[in-house]
Amino acid sequence: MGLGKKGMPLKGLEEAKQADVVYAEFYTSATPGLSPEELGELLGRRVEVVNRKTLEEAPGEILRRAKDGRVVLLVPGDPMVATTHVDLRLRAEREGIRTRLIHAGSILSAVAGLSGLQSYKFGPLATVPFPDNPSPRPYEVLAENKARGLHTLLLLDFRAEENRAMLANQALELMLGLERKYSRGVFSGRTLAVVIARAGAEDVLVKASRAGELLRTDFGPPPHSLVVPGKLHFMEAEALKILAGAPEGAVNELLG
Amino acid sequence: MGLGKKGMPLKGLEEAKQADVVYAEFYTSATPGLSPEELGELLGRRVEVVNRKTLEEAPGEILRRAKDGRVVLLVPGDPMVATTHVDLRLRAEREGIRTRLIHAGSILSAVAGLSGLQSYKFGPLATVPFPDNPSPRPYEVLAENKARGLHTLLLLDFRAEENRAMLANQALELMLGLERKYSRGVFSGRTLAVVIARAGAEDVLVKASRAGELLRTDFGPPPHSLVVPGKLHFMEAEALKILAGAPEGAVNELLG
Numbered sequence: 001m002g003l004g005k006k007g008m009p010l011k012g013l014e015e016a017k018q019a020d021v022v023y024a025e026f027y028t029s030a031t032p033g034l035s036p037e038e039l040g041e042l043l044g045r046r047v048e049v050v051n052r053k054t055l056e057e058a059p060g061e062i063l064r065r066a067k068d069g070r071v072v073l074l075v076p077g078d079p080m081v082a083t084t085h086v087d088l089r090l091r092a093e094r095e096g097i098r099t100r101l102i103h104a105g106s107i108l109s110a111v112a113g114l115s116g117l118q119s120y121k122f123g124p125l126a127t128v129p130f131p132d133n134p135s136p137r138p139y140e141v142l143a144e145n146k147a148r149g150l151h152t153l154l155l156l157d158f159r160a161e162e163n164r165a166m167l168a169n170q171a172l173e174l175m176l177g178l179e180r181k182y183s184r185g186v187f188s189g190r191t192l193a194v195v196i197a198r199a200g201a202e203d204v205l206v207k208a209s210r211a212g213e214l215l216r217t218d219f220g221p222p223p224h225s226l227v228v229p230g231k232l233h234f235m236e237a238e239a240l241k242i243l244a245g246a247p248e249g250a251v252n253e254l255l256g
Numbered sequence: 257m258g259l260g261k262k263g264m265p266l267k268g269l270e271e272a273k274q275a276d277v278v279y280a281e282f283y284t285s286a287t288p289g290l291s292p293e294e295l296g297e298l299l300g301r302r303v304e305v306v307n308r309k310t311l312e313e314a315p316g317e318i319l320r321r322a323k324d325g326r327v328v329l330l331v332p333g334d335p336m337v338a339t340t341h342v343d344l345r346l347r348a349e350r351e352g353i354r355t356r357l358i359h360a361g362s363i364l365s366a367v368a369g370l371s372g373l374q375s376y377k378f379g380p381l382a383t384v385p386f387p388d389n390p391s392p393r394p395y396e397v398l399a400e401n402k403a404r405g406l407h408t409l410l411l412l413d414f415r416a417e418e419n420r421a422m423l424a425n426q427a428l429e430l431m432l433g434l435e436r437k438y439s440r441g442v443f444s445g446r447t448l449a450v451v452i453a454r455a456g457a458e459d460v461l462v463k464a465s466r467a468g469e470l471l472r473t474d475f476g477p478p479p480h481s482l483v484v485p486g487k488l489h490f491m492e493a494e495a496l497k498i499l500a501g502a503p504e505g506a507v508n509e510l511l512g
Binding site: 008078089090102105106108110112124199238 | 258259260261263265269270298334335336337339342343345346349350357358359360361362364365366368369370372374375377378379381383404406455456491494495498
């Protein structure tokens with residue numbers, strides 16, 4: 001389904017219209033996209049919404065229908081970024097069901113475009129989990145990326161079952177907490193960060209500032225993502241100022 | 257325009273139909289996509305194809321028309337991955353012209369889905385340039401990523417002006433040449449690699465094997481990309497075997 005209400009590629013629409021059955025899941029990612037109702041209207045046909053439990057534990061019905069017919073599974077963003085999708089695809093292929101992917105917009109490449117940061121300078125990404133499931137992982141990834149001068153995309157935790165999507169403010173708090181705990185000097189209130197809210201939506205918001213400043217800003221409804229820039233090229237610095245309102249001083253500190 | 261002939265998101269089609277002028281460029285990436293003629297048919301309107309020279313050196317006409325009207329610039333893959341696009345966008349914003357992005361499928365996230373490798377385990381990507389413009393960069397990036405157990409996406413050089421897109425076979429040769437030159441022990445004929453040919457097209461091909469074996473394989477027409485896996489999770493190993501025909505032995509060596 002890509003990013004946004006009309007992020008689906010033309011090829012996706014075509015396949016969904018021609019399929020025998022169309023499933024859709026809305027839990028692997030909190031994209032600012034279609035509701036299940038809007039999706040049904042867009043396709044002009046019935047869509048069966050599947051939840052995590054069905055897709056991960058009881059995909060038997062989906063596979064059975066894929067054996068005799070054409071089944072489409074619509075997912076938020078780009079397919080196969082979630083492990084669940086890969087698992088389902090492998091099950092299908094093992095049972096002799098041929099699978100194909102239709103690629104769509106993903107937050108993974110959208111953040112580069114929105115911020116003006118260059119995609120080949122991003123290190124590995126990490127997810128910031130809710131505090132009831134804490135992990136040093138996003139902090140470690142950030143520390144390693146920073147040591148190489150690389151940018152870091154931090155995705156924020158999302159629990160569809162509880163209808164909870166982490167806001168950038170909470171993610172910033174959690175990263176500051178990890179800094180207090182591990183003290184590797186990679187994330188403080190003075191660190192330049194970029195908040196990307198609602199990538200793909202009409203009201204997308206991209207704001208770069210020091211973490212302490214961003215903490216006190218209201219970015220509106222989720223989904224939010226966070227980017228912590230590494231070293232900046234001149235054009236990246238310009239882009240952060242012009243496209244994301246970054247303060248000159250914070251940007252200049254990172255020019256490399 | 258995303259990936260493939262119908263990779264364009266519905267939103268992109270809508271905006272292009274409503275715009276006062278539609279430009280398109282086909283030189284920043286060799287996607288197996290639309291021809292300019294097919295694009296015109298798809299949109300049902302005139303499209304002005306712009307080349308590198310116009311976009312980079314003489315975008316005055318584009319900006320002038322964007323001042324009084326709605327201008328759409330269609331690009332291969334996801335917008336703003338190329339520096340040229342960022343530069344044009346910054347020029348527009350500096351002149352008070354509001355810009356917006358419509359996100360689409362990109363090789364950057366598609367490779368993870370196609371290979372079954374997990375996107376959060378990819379280090380920074382690099383481009384393998386043609387030998388008349390040699391660079392140790394892809395080799396260095398690969399060495400650093402491997403040391404961290406990360407996967408590496410290698411994009412292959414493309415020169416629209418000369419109608420030349422590098423094939424995976426040549427890229428493999430060049431990487432082996434860099435290994436002979438720098439001897440850091442990160443790429444040999446026994447290294448497991450994944451060739452992805454024509455991502456987004458109906459005849460997409462994904463093949464994992466040792467570099468020496470891939471070297472002698474015909475992958476058909478470009479575009480090709482190369483992925484060199486780092487450490488593999490169990491499910492990634494399964495995916496490489498099932499989706500890309502990877503030999504058991506080569507995959508097992510990387511399980512970590």
